[in-house]
Each structure stands twice: as structure tokens, then as C-alpha cells.
Amino acid sequence: MAARAIWKGELQFGKHNVGVKFYSAIEDRSVHFHLLHEKDGAPVEQHIVRKDTGKDVPKEQMRKAFAVGPNTAVILQPEELAELIPPESREIELLRFVPASAIDDQWYERPYYLGPDDGHADDYFAFGEALARQEAIGIARWVMRKKRYLGAVSAVDGYLVMTTLRRAEQVVSFSGVEPAKSATPQANELKLAEQLVKSIEADFDPQQWHNEYRERLYKLIEAKARGEKIKPVRVPKKRAEGSLADSLKASLAAAREKKVA
Structure with a gap:
């Protein structure tokens, strides 16, 4: 079944527009339960x-x-909140272009695939090729479903991807997390760590995890549906912690054994 677009708009840079369609790039696979009464299994629901x-x-x-204080609050009326909602628009304003390396992981939030809208395929692929060649990312903002977003549009294998970005007030500074100079690793620990990294180097394959x-x-749900019982999984006991060097040696040995097996 063909993917269904969730929204469409127009990428705008200068006087040029490229029509695009948004497709969700991730899927919620969480397990959702119904709430029932313990005594007779009758459905229950939550109320305010x-x-x-x-x-x-x-x-x-x-x-x-x-x-706004221990015993004080500001009450907001529905009409007051409604006035703050940005007006609907199909415009996706490209604000500037930055090097792909300029944005670190903590700024990225939710990805969307962008597909070309009808009649815009040539411009779409030309724009994607230009981004790839220049190794650049476009910073954009738009309004979708009554909310204003900031995002980064990039080229992936010739196609466009828009990833929403967190705002500056959402990203926590690394200040205060830096290790003290006294915690600098010893030469033998660094060498063991480098060996450990090399011992488990491989291509990224998300299907493995x-x-x-x-x-x-x-498995529990399916077993109970068949009237069966399954044995609980035993959690392995945590080993006593030793020095960093000992831990690295143990990890390196385990990695070698796994490769041999």
C-alpha cells in the first residue's frame, strides 16, 4: 500500500517554490492496552x-x-489561547543554509520524509542534488496543524528529509558535565579502549537490535490467549565492579569469544 501524505506545503527560497508532501518517517510501535475492571472485566475510562x-x-x-506563586495562578480563557495560534499556511520558509556538520544530535527531534508534490519533481530532485553536493542543510520554519515548527531539510540518497528541531531553551548545555583533568585515562586504559572499539567495528544494521x-x-499475550504459561526471564546478577582496565580487558575478551562463536 502506498504511503499516505500527512501534510503538504511549499519550500520557499527567494522567489522560487518547490511543492512537497510530508510523510512520517517513524512509526509508533508501543503496545496499547484497554483498561478493565478487575472483578468482571467491564471496560473503564478516565474522567476529569x-x-x-x-x-x-x-x-x-x-x-x-x-x-506564578505558591498560592497564585494566572487563568487563561479559551479565546485568549485561540488568539495565540499561528494562522494556517502552506509556506515552508527556508531561512538559511548551514554546513551539515553545524547541527549536533541533541537539536534533532522528529524526522519526516519529503516527497515531490505534483508537477514539482524536477525542482525537488535538483534541490536535493544541490544540498548533497554542497553538504548543506536548510533551516526552515512553517505552521502545521496549528503549531509553528523549526526544522532542518537535508538530502538523503537523493531525497529530501525534514527533521524538526528543538528550540534553544530546550537543549541543555554540556557545561558542568566535563570530566576533571584528574580523570584523564592512563595510556594502558586508552590502548585497551581503542582495541575494544576495533574488535567490534561493523556496519550499522538496525535489524540486529x-x-x-x-x-x-x-509472547506473554499470545501464550495467555492460548491458555498457556511462560517461564519468567531471569535477570543475570551484576558482576562486581573492578578497575577500568579490568573492565576493558573483560569486554575485549568477551568480544573475541563472540567473534569466534
Whole structure:
């Protein structure tokens, strides 16, 4: 089945526009449960209630408040919040281009594939080729579903990808995390660490790593559906910690044994 676009807009740089369609690049694979009553299995649901009386509060009677002191809060009315919502637009404004190496991992949030809109394929692939050749990333902003986004558009294998970016106030500085000079690794520890890195070098293959909790959960669900029981997984005991050099030697030996096996 063909992928379905979730939104469409126009990349704008200067007087030139490139129509694009947004496709989600990730999928939520979390396990979702229904809530049931313990006694008879009847479905239950959550309600918003008053803390003092426990009575239900209709949605139209709810108000949002922001605490400004121990016993003081500012109450915001729905119409006041509605005025803050940015106007709908299909424009994706490209603000500037930066080197691909200029953005570190902590700034990236959620990726979207961009596909060419009808009649814009030539411009789309030309733009992607230009980004790839210059090893550049475009910084863009747009409004989608009543929310303003900041993002980075890049070229991946000839196609465009838009990844939303976190704002400056969301990214925590590395200040205070730097190791002290006294913690500089010894020459033998550094050599062992380099050997360990080389011993398990390989291509990145995401298919090798599974969500073990999700797999065990589905096995439990399937077994219970068949009326069976499964044995609980025993967690291995944690080994006593030694020096960094000892730990690296043990890791290196384990990596070699794994390769031989």
C-alpha cells in the first residue's frame, strides 16, 4: 500500500517554490492496552474530576492556569489561547543554509520524509542534488496543524528529509558535565579502549537490535490467549565492579569469544 501524505506545503527560497508532501518517517510501535475492571472485566475510562468533590467536570467548564506563586495562578480563557495560534499556511520558509556538520544530535527531534508534490519533481530532485553536493542543510520554519515548527531539510540518497528541531531553551548545555583533568585515562586504559572499539567495528544494521521488552510482552499475550504459561526471564546478577582496565580487558575478551562463536 502506498504511503499516505500527512501534510503538504511549499519550500520557499527567494522567489522560487518547490511543492512537497510530508510523510512520517517513524512509526509508533508501543503496545496499547484497554483498561478493565478487575472483578468482571467491564471496560473503564478516565474522567476529569474536581479534587474536592470527585464530581466530573465537563470540558467546556475547564480552564488552564499557570502558577506564578505558591498560592497564585494566572487563568487563561479559551479565546485568549485561540488568539495565540499561528494562522494556517502552506509556506515552508527556508531561512538559511548551514554546513551539515553545524547541527549536533541533541537539536534533532522528529524526522519526516519529503516527497515531490505534483508537477514539482524536477525542482525537488535538483534541490536535493544541490544540498548533497554542497553538504548543506536548510533551516526552515512553517505552521502545521496549528503549531509553528523549526526544522532542518537535508538530502538523503537523493531525497529530501525534514527533521524538526528543538528550540534553544530546550537543549541543555554540556557545561558542568566535563570530566576533571584528574580523570584523564592512563595510556594502558586508552590502548585497551581503542582495541575494544576495533574488535567490534561493523556496519550499522538496525535489524540486529530488537525491542526485547515488546517481544517478551507479545509472547506473554499470545501464550495467555492460548491458555498457556511462560517461564519468567531471569535477570543475570551484576558482576562486581573492578578497575577500568579490568573492565576493558573483560569486554575485549568477551568480544573475541563472540567473534569466534
